[in-house]
């Protein structure tokens with residue numbers, strides 16, 4: 001199958017961020033075979049021609065961090081610090097079954113594709129009552145949609161109460177928190193075996209699936225689990241994903257456990273490699289920035305989630321100045337509350353412009369777009385995120401007869417500051433058209449919404465019961481939060 005897209009404004013997102021005012025893109029199978037000026041378009045024949053004379057072509061975006069089970073509880077979680085928020089969010093997972101994970105991943109996938117994301121990293125944590133916690137159902141949903149996906153299975157072999165700095169409040173919390181985390185911890189070898197079996201079962205790039213290890217967070221795993229997971233990824237040439245220093249409480253816990261920063265600890269046990277991507281990376285030390293740069297690992301910035309639950313701001317400008325490649329994500333819909341990468345683009349280009357800082361370092365549209373495209377692809381070892389010959393054919397066509405692009409002053413500036421996803425017309429993943437004229441081609445959207453409604457309704461009694469239980473934890477977790485920040489409640 002050979003496709004010609006002609007007369008588009010092409011935003012290549014190559015290293016030079018080249019723009020082509022009137023360009024053509026040729027897709028041969030699942031790869032791009034030509035990206036360049038329209039007047040040099042290679043001769044056909046073509047099986048399909050797309051007239052893009054009123055369109056902008058850009059690489060499909062890479063949503064570099066989310067949790068697909070969270071899509072059913074968008075908009076309903078309290079804006080409270082992560083440790084408290086997490087107790088509430090866990091309530092929604094308690095009774096989820098395969099069909100719920102499927103519906104939730106479908107819902108998020110629909111939102112992502114329609115807003116121009118062609119790849120997602122799903123840091124999957126579900127319910128131990130299901131095989132691989134239900135990750136197989138999420139993978140099926142993303143295959144059904146035609147969305148490329150990297151699914152990192154979340155593993156943790158420490159009890160949750162040992163991984164947050166509860167101090168003296170520990171005993172008052174014990175029972176409830178143990179009950180909530182009982183469903184998560186497993187022995188180190190059991191998790192490593194499960195992780196290998198998961199990869200064996202699902203890793204299939206030709207079906208758009210990269211399956212890989214996803215240790216929950218540094219302080220939530222033993223060193224044996226971290227190094228074992230890294231070894232699995234190394235042997236199989238896979239990426240690995242982890243949460244790093246999302247909150248101050250986590251950084252405090254890291255110091256207690258390791259007497260160094262969480263990142264330095266990863267470095268000291270040999271896990272910090274170019275294939276590692278680290279969600280958040282907020283509460284790090286100045287020397288960690290250099291360590292990131294040397295390692296080639298990728299911090300993943302999730303601006304909406306970080307603002308929603310007040311986690312803090314990652315030092316994105318310092319990362320960029322030091323040559324660190326930063327990727328961009330939405331995080332789960334329980335802390336975002338959607339999966340729209342245009343939101344992330346706009347936020348990352350706004351929130352780091354703080355009064356009194358060096359405005360020469362403020363994030364410009366090309367940097368934001370690089371985070372959302374080629375940097376994410378690089379983090380996961382995918383040959384995508386750039387429109388260039390030889391790359392995977394993952395791309396988006398946006399209409400430019402919309403308010404966001406009228407008049408067309410500065411295409412990159414308008415993609416970042418003006419667009420919200422509603423101009424997306426056509427989305428192509430792996431050479432296949434999965435969104436056409438703004439509509440999904442492979443699944444029926446009203447049916448997806450119906451499945452999501454149905455799942456949420458069925459889960460409601462369990463969610464209400466578990467939310468009530470989570471409320472009992474809040475006072476002690478709040479006490480910890482204020483103590484960590486040296487404040488009295």
Ligand SMILES: [Zn+2]
Pocket residue numbers: 065066067123243279331332
């Ligand atoms: Zn996360």
